[in-house]
Amino acid sequence: MKYYLFFSIVILWTLSAATQDKKVYQIQRTETPPQIDGVLDDDAWNVAQIATDFTEFRPEVGDKAAENKTTTVRMTYDDSGIYVAAYCYDNPNDIMRQFTQRDNFGQSDFFGLIFNPNNDAQNNTEFFVFSSRTQADAVESPSNGEDFGWNAVWESSVKIVDDGWIVEIKIPYRALRFTQQKNPVWGVQFHRHYRKTREQMTWNAIDVTKGNIGLYNAELIGIKNITPPTRLSFFPYASVW
Numbered sequence: 001m002k003y004y005l006f007f008s009i010v011i012l013w014t015l016s017a018a019t020q021d022k023k024v025y026q027i028q029r030t031e032t033p034p035q036i037d038g039v040l041d042d043d044a045w046n047v048a049q050i051a052t053d054f055t056e057f058r059p060e061v062g063d064k065a066a067e068n069k070t071t072t073v074r075m076t077y078d079d080s081g082i083y084v085a086a087y088c089y090d091n092p093n094d095i096m097r098q099f100t101q102r103d104n105f106g107q108s109d110f111f112g113l114i115f116n117p118n119n120d121a122q123n124n125t126e127f128f129v130f131s132s133r134t135q136a137d138a139v140e141s142p143s144n145g146e147d148f149g150w151n152a153v154w155e156s157s158v159k160i161v162d163d164g165w166i167v168e169i170k171i172p173y174r175a176l177r178f179t180q181q182k183n184p185v186w187g188v189q190f191h192r193h194y195r196k197t198r199e200q201m202t203w204n205a206i207d208v209t210k211g212n213i214g215l216y217n218a219e220l221i222g223i224k225n226i227t228p229p230t231r232l233s234f235f236p237y238a239s240v241w
Contacts, residue, residue: 023204023218025051025188030076034083036168038159040074045085048074051218054192054201057208065201068163071111071192073203077223081172086111088131088192089164096195097132103148108132111167112191114217117178119187121214125176128191129156129167137175142212174229183224187217 026049034042051073056063065071074085088111100106108130115125126146128136135156138146152175159166178184190203204218 023051025049025075025218025220025222027075027077027082027220027222029222029224030078030083033078033080033170034076034085034168036083036155036157036170038157038166038168040085040087040166040168044076044083045074048076048085050074051190051203054190054203055205056199056201057206058200059198061208062205063199065192065199069194071190071201071203073190075220077226079226081170081175082115084113084167084169084171086167086169086190086192087164088167090194092160092162092164094194094196095131095160095165097130099132100130100134102134102151103136103138104134105130105136106132106134107195108134109165109195110136110191110193112189112193113169113171114187114189114191115171115176115220116187116214116217117176117181117184119185119217119219121187121212121217123177124187124189124214124217125152127152127154127156127169127171127175129158129169131158131160131165133158140214142214172229173226178228180228183221186220186223187214188220189213189217 030044034044054071070089072087076083098106098108110128110130113127124140126138138148139150140146154175155170157168192201206216
């Protein structure tokens with residue numbers, strides 16, 4: 001009995017520690033969706049909240065990016081999906097780009113986007129865009145890990161610029177699973193990986209010594225009046241007279 005009580009206290013303490021000081025992204029609806037072209041000249045990005053100040057969790061924990069290697073992220077949405085723009089500052093000579101097949105990380109820098117519409121720290125949907133323009137996606141849970149056998153249809157564009165690289169993404173709602181919610185609070189996380197130095201950073205800091213990474217998602221608020229996509233299943237059937 002004492003063992004179970006102690007175990008419960010440890011779990012509650014871990015959950016409490018992970019939920020403290022979560023960053024919050026306030027998303028705004030757009031009436032004019034941005035073009036997914038890697039050029040951040042769309043009006044929607046001018047009024048979007050900027051997410052920055054990433055924190056390293058691998059190989060070191062708690063370090064900040066150098067001034068010329070920071071990351072800024074903006075988000076907006078409409079009735080068809082969520083749009084994300086990331087400006088990944090860096091020396092272009094340090095950006096590694098290896099052309100690979102889908103879901104193959106290879107030797108490339110990447111930007112990662114994580115959604116958890118249930119905000120339950122258990123069921124993440126992951127989207128990765130590489131500096132080589134390749135995509136990867138997966139569903140992830142603490143019990144099953146990352147399943148890259150799962151694939152969705154979504155858009156992304158990459159542009160290499162003088163001071164880094166730019167990513168634009170559109171995630172249609174059909175790529176996510178969520179129920180009708182009046183004032184939803186989604187889990188969200190942004191990842192940045194520098195392949196040359198093997199550094200990996202997130203917007204909401206991760207403590208790799210406690211709990212699973214889903215506990216460290218930030219919170220996404222402001223989504224209103226969107227409809228969960230209709231999901232149809234077809235089963236083969238034959239009849240002989």
